[in-house]
Amino acid sequence: MEKKEVIIIGGGLSGIMAARTLLNKGIKDILIVEKSRSVGGRLATRRIDKGIADHGALFFTVRSSELQKDVERWLEAGWVKRWFGNPYPRYTSVNGMNALAKQLAETIPVKQNTKVSAIRDRRDGPLEVELENGETISADHCVVTAPAPQALSLLKGMEQDELSTISFAPCFVGMFTLEGPSSIPEPGHLDDELPQGVERVVDHHKKGISQSVTVSVYMTGEWSKKNEQFEDNGVLKEIQKVAERYLAEGSEIAGAELKRWRYAEAETVIRKPFIETGCDNRIIICGDAFLREQDEAGRTRFESAYLSGISAGERVAEKRKGI
């Protein structure tokens, strides 16, 4: 059986930050196991026609000194830019948010296209991480970063009262390619005075990440919940009606795609950066729904995932020293 010191389940931002923290502390025998074909999770960008469109996080804000320091490095490296917002800037990756995740994960060992099906925790041996492909990897510590409802299903048989209090709202996002410009004003982001059920509308060309004009329409959690039972075509048709309102004269919609996020934003959060469970607390659960006690924003976002991942990595490093 393959053995690792630390297995991190999920290659979203919190998993990437947990891994980077461990590597910075000299703990190298680690592995991220990610079910998708690339890292990033909800930092998601899709190639559509000749352009690209973000369909998860669009930007991030910064309140903590940790993220501020990293953002200065990322600005210098040309990975991110200020998109809009004064005095509180919204930063975005210059090539779509997924590119930032890939840049951050460059030196981290990742096993992609691999879904974890369960974690077995036997008192008399290492943790056993069972994969859907039938393999098992053993580990001394495990960091679980999947959204809480998915994390719960991996931890069957373990007491998980706290984790089960977290619930997530869905979010449906329509992505459209346009022949011609949109009427969305610079800088390409609208979140005010929108039709009912619409959370935000974005022009990625004006955002500066897409050569051709692509527009993403983000529906509210409430709208997405109400439309969960309908098929993709019907849902996309409804969202396209919104996109059509933002066509400049003479422009047309040339292509449309839908992304359904089942777990987009936590409706309830936990005011701790992670929780520990299992024999000797060898399993750490973290992610964007785990907030620091003094978190001012009080909601799930890029920065909460970033900080939770760092705290989880630091905790594993402490445990290794027997603290």
Ligand SMILES: Cc1cc2nc3c(=O)[nH]c(=O)nc-3n(C[C@H](O)[C@H](O)[C@H](O)COP(=O)(O)OP(=O)(O)OC[C@H]3O[C@@H](n4cnc5c(N)ncnc54)[C@H](O)[C@@H]3O)c2cc1C
């Ligand atoms: C539509 C949308 C818009 C958003 N907009 C913004 C925004 O503008 N600004 C902002 O700050 N935040 C925004 N967010 C929130 C932000 O994207 C998230 O808070 C953050 O990316 C979450 O990171 P995470 O690592 O905690 O979780 P995730 O990114 O969800 O990562 C979890 C990873 O675990 C993997 N995984 C799950 N189960 C398994 C398994 N069994 N085996 C292996 N891998 C598994 C998943 O594939 C995923 O890659 C948005 C989110 C969505 C969905």
